[in-house]
Amino acid sequence: MNRRKFIGSAGLASLATGAVLTVPSVVHAKAKYRWKMVTAWPKNFPGLGTNANLLAKTITAMSGGRISVKVYGAKELVPAFEVFDAVAGGTAEMGHAGAYYWKGKTEAAQFFSAIPFGLTAQEMNAWLYYGGGMELWRELYRPFGLIPATTGNSGVQMAGWFNREIKSADDLKGLKMRIPGLGGEVLRRAGGTPVNMPGGELFTSLQSGALDATEWVGPYNDLAFGFYKVAKYYYYPGWHEPGSTMEAIINAKAFDALPGDLQEIVLTACKAANMDMLSEYTARNNQALDVLVNKHKVKVLPLPDEVLKKLRGISDAVVAELAAKDPMSKKIHASVMQFRDQVMPWSKLSEQAFLRARML
Amino acid sequence: MNRRKFIGSAGLASLATGAVLTVPSVVHAKAKYRWKMVTAWPKNFPGLGTNANLLAKTITAMSGGRISVKVYGAKELVPAFEVFDAVAGGTAEMGHAGAYYWKGKTEAAQFFSAIPFGLTAQEMNAWLYYGGGMELWRELYRPFGLIPATTGNSGVQMAGWFNREIKSADDLKGLKMRIPGLGGEVLRRAGGTPVNMPGGELFTSLQSGALDATEWVGPYNDLAFGFYKVAKYYYYPGWHEPGSTMEAIINAKAFDALPGDLQEIVLTACKAANMDMLSEYTARNNQALDVLVNKHKVKVLPLPDEVLKKLRGISDAVVAELAAKDPMSKKIHASVMQFRDQVMPWSKLSEQAFLRARML
Numbered sequence: 210m211n212r213r214k215f216i217g218s219a220g221l222a223s224l225a226t227g228a229v230l231t232v233p234s235v236v237h238a239k240a241k242y243r244w245k246m247v248t249a250w251p252k253n254f255p256g257l258g259t260n261a262n263l264l265a266k267t268i269t270a271m272s273g274g275r276i277s278v279k280v281y282g283a284k285e286l287v288p289a290f291e292v293f294d295a296v297a298g299g300t301a302e303m304g305h306a307g308a309y310y311w312k313g314k315t316e317a318a319q320f321f322s323a324i325p326f327g328l329t330a331q332e333m334n335a336w337l338y339y340g341g342g343m344e345l346w347r348e349l350y351r352p353f354g355l356i357p358a359t360t361g362n363s364g365v366q367m368a369g370w371f372n373r374e375i376k377s378a379d380d381l382k383g384l385k386m387r388i389p390g391l392g393g394e395v396l397r398r399a400g401g402t403p404v405n406m407p408g409g410e411l412f413t414s415l416q417s418g419a420l421d422a423t424e425w426v427g428p429y430n431d432l433a434f435g436f437y438k439v440a441k442y443y444y445y446p447g448w449h450e451p452g453s454t455m456e457a458i459i460n461a462k463a464f465d466a467l468p469g470d471l472q473e474i475v476l477t478a479c480k481a482a483n484m485d486m487l488s489e490y491t492a493r494n495n496q497a498l499d500v501l502v503n504k505h506k507v508k509v510l511p512l513p514d515e516v517l518k519k520l521r522g523i524s525d526a527v528v529a530e531l532a533a534k535d536p537m538s539k540k541i542h543a544s545v546m547q548f549r550d551q552v553m554p555w556s557k558l559s560e561q562a563f564l565r566a567r568m569l
Numbered sequence: 570m571n572r573r574k575f576i577g578s579a580g581l582a583s584l585a586t587g588a589v590l591t592v593p594s595v596v597h598a599k600a601k602y603r604w605k606m607v608t609a610w611p612k613n614f615p616g617l618g619t620n621a622n623l624l625a626k627t628i629t630a631m632s633g634g635r636i637s638v639k640v641y642g643a644k645e646l647v648p649a650f651e652v653f654d655a656v657a658g659g660t661a662e663m664g665h666a667g668a669y670y671w672k673g674k675t676e677a678a679q680f681f682s683a684i685p686f687g688l689t690a691q692e693m694n695a696w697l698y699y700g701g702g703m704e705l706w707r708e709l710y711r712p713f714g715l716i717p718a719t720t721g722n723s724g725v726q727m728a729g730w731f732n733r734e735i736k737s738a739d740d741l742k743g744l745k746m747r748i749p750g751l752g753g754e755v756l757r758r759a760g761g762t763p764v765n766m767p768g769g770e771l772f773t774s775l776q777s778g779a780l781d782a783t784e785w786v787g788p789y790n791d792l793a794f795g796f797y798k799v800a801k802y803y804y805y806p807g808w809h810e811p812g813s814t815m816e817a818i819i820n821a822k823a824f825d826a827l828p829g830d831l832q833e834i835v836l837t838a839c840k841a842a843n844m845d846m847l848s849e850y851t852a853r854n855n856q857a858l859d860v861l862v863n864k865h866k867v868k869v870l871p872l873p874d875e876v877l878k879k880l881r882g883i884s885d886a887v888v889a890e891l892a893a894k895d896p897m898s899k900k901i902h903a904s905v906m907q908f909r910d911q912v913m914p915w916s917k918l919s920e921q922a923f924l925r926a927r928m929l
Contacts, residue, residue: 267833267837270829270830270833271631271830271833271834271837272830273828273829273830274830326926326927329920329923329924330691331690331691331724331847331848331851332851334844334847334848334851335847335848335849335851335852335855336852337848338844338845338848338849338852339848339849339851339852339853340852364691364919364920365919365920365922365923366919367918367919427919428915445918445919445922446918446919446922446923446926447919447923448923448926451923451927468633469630469633470630470631470632470633470634473627473630473631474631474834477627477631477837477838477841478837480840480841480844480845481837481840481841481844483844484694484698484840484841484843484844485698485840487691487694487695488691488694488695488697488698488699489695489698489699491691491692491694491695491699491912491915492695492696492698492699492700492908492912493699494915494919495695495908495911495912495914495915495916496911498914498915498918499911499914502914509918511918511922512926514926514929517926517929518929521926521927521929548852548855551855551856551859552851552852552855553927553928554855554858554859554862555788555851555854555855555858556855556924557924557928558727558805558806558858558869558871559724559725559726559727559787559805559806559807559854560689560724560725560920560921560924561920561921561924561925561928562725562805562806562871563689563725563806563807563808563811564689564916564917564920564921564924565921566686566806566808566872566874566877566881567686567811567881567913568913568917568921569874569877569878569881
């Protein structure tokens with residue numbers, strides 16, 4: 210920006226626009242910050258990687274370049290699963306990932322990404338911002354020298370791509386399915402065989418029969434991976450990830466060294482990015498679903514109620530066991546479950562009842 | 570902030586935190602902006618007025634006070650329904666309201682707040698940020714010298730408080746109900762008598778029988794108004810306002826006079842405030858519903874399917890008539906309806922199917 214030109218025009222416009230010019234009496238130095246943001250996603254990965262780019266760009270733009278944030282894709286600076294350590298250790302000032310990746314550091318992290326039959330995006334944000342969730346998350350990460358923030362949500366995911374039709378809970382027995390985390394443990398107890406496998410290997414594994422099924426994200430990301438070419442059925446709803454939250458993690462020392470305005474900029478940029486990702490997924494998922502159904506003739510099927518009931522029962526047990534691991538897990542579990550119990554009747558009367566009424 | 574102290578500590582921390590000090594070679598003037606934000610709500614009104622406060626505070630904090638935004642409740646500077654003119658004319662630099670208030674200025678404004686059987690909050694944000702909605706909204710307000718931004722959403726509202734039980738569409742005949750806007754026109758065509766009346770008069774009108782029913786917002790705001798004391802039934806879902814969007818409007822000249830970083834700050838603050846309001850309503854509505862049902866023993870009832878079907882049919886006709894009013898209305902209607910048609914199957918497989926599965 211040409212500052213001289215700007216001052217001139219602002220001066221002329223000041224009566225009309227509320228601008229008032231002040232001239233500082235001292236020369237002051239301006240600190241500049243060059244931050245690195247390491248991410249758990251391939252660079253520019255649609256929805257997740259692009260959200261990291263947006264977050265970095267917003268911080269840089271709002272600060273007028275006083276903080277410039279450079280984004281690194283997974284493996285560019287550190288591998289995906291080392292984002293937490295890299296930010297805690299100061300290799301990078303920020304990270305962009307999902308909290309469930311850090312269960313090896315602290316089991317309770319899983320409550321802040323997604324739990325089976327847990328909260329939708331809207332409910333999760335309500336719990337985090339207005340239900341005490343954010344305070345608990347900060348408490349959980351404090352010993353690691355990290356500050357968490359919410360930077361996005363995928364919305365309700367799909368149950369996944371299957372080469373075996375699921376007509377009853379018995380059809381889950383022996384099912385070899387890529388499904389990590391708590392959802393995988395639930396499948397195991399239902400008689401299936403959960404497998405963890407990187408995204409890049411899923412297509413060929415479905416094709417060869419090494420996998421009977423895989424979950425991934427939703428139509429937007431799934432269409433790009435081409436799963437419709439190697440799987441027969443596309444099941445819903447994503448009971449295991451009803452509103453997966455993405456996190457920005459910030460090195461606490463780096464954050465504390467910022468002046469107040471830049472701290473506010475970093476946290477507000479995360480909140481705005483959170484709004485952005487869910488909007489992007491909602492818009493892109495609906496377009497991609499249209500292509501999958503109408504162009505590629507994908508068979509989209511609901512999981513039968515009997516199957517969902519069984520998975521629901523096991524899920525509550527698995528999540529309760531997680532709560533028993535340590536005092537913080539117990540405290541967070543109590544908070545999120547109390548919130549879920551109370552928000553369920555409201556979501557039933559509002560979102561669910563309206564969405565149903567609109568389809569009548 | 571003590572700037573000298575800040576520079577010292579930032580300097581000390583620079584190696585650890587990525588900070589780099591630069592000393593500018595010239596003394597430069599810093600423009601300061603004092604903005605007024607006029608609102609359509611009583612000062613500090615829960616959810617709406619508090620969101621205006623948050624928005625102002627966030628802009629001021631992120632800009633380090635370079636823009637200070639002062640919030641005015643309705644009637645403090647101008648009445649609620651003059652917010653649009655006040656910002657267009659430069660009396661205030663910003664406004665905080667709902668776009669449907671401005672249908673007298675431009676009919677199509679109503680598409681950007683809520684339309685009967687239209688989009689939920691999540692879908693509305695997807696349309697605005699990723700479906701071309703925002704661009705259309707900017708185009709619509711440009712001739713008025715205004716820039717719109719989304720600053721909040723109430724989520725799905727309730728159908729309202731009734732002293733007459735609604736068992737069939739016939740029960741709508743002769744119903745005297747406070748319901749403004751497009752929803753009111755739908756009720757009129759269904760045989761009812763829509764009334765427009767300020768919020769402050771609703772309680773006594775229900776009590777005296779001057780009104781048979783009223784819609785307002787949802788449990789959080791409705792509980793505070795005490796409607797449960799004077800109405801027998803609380804109906805859902807809010808078919809007429811499935812995701813009411815709140816707007817920030819900005820005087821275009823005032824906005825253009827800002828340097829780029831402050832422009833980014835103003836718009837990003839609106840996006841973050843948008844995330845915040847829906848979270849607040851979701852958390853507070855669920856708490857308030859619990860109080861209404863369990864403490865005040867309110868009878869919460871669904872509108873029968875037959876009634877919803879009838880209202881849905883009339884709604885589509887009313888909204889289509891709005892589209893025929895002028896070329897911009899036609900263009901916006903086409904965009905939002907195409908988006909709705911495409912997002913409905915996705916919302917059915919995701920939010921709706923998951924919310925249902927969780928209740929099994």
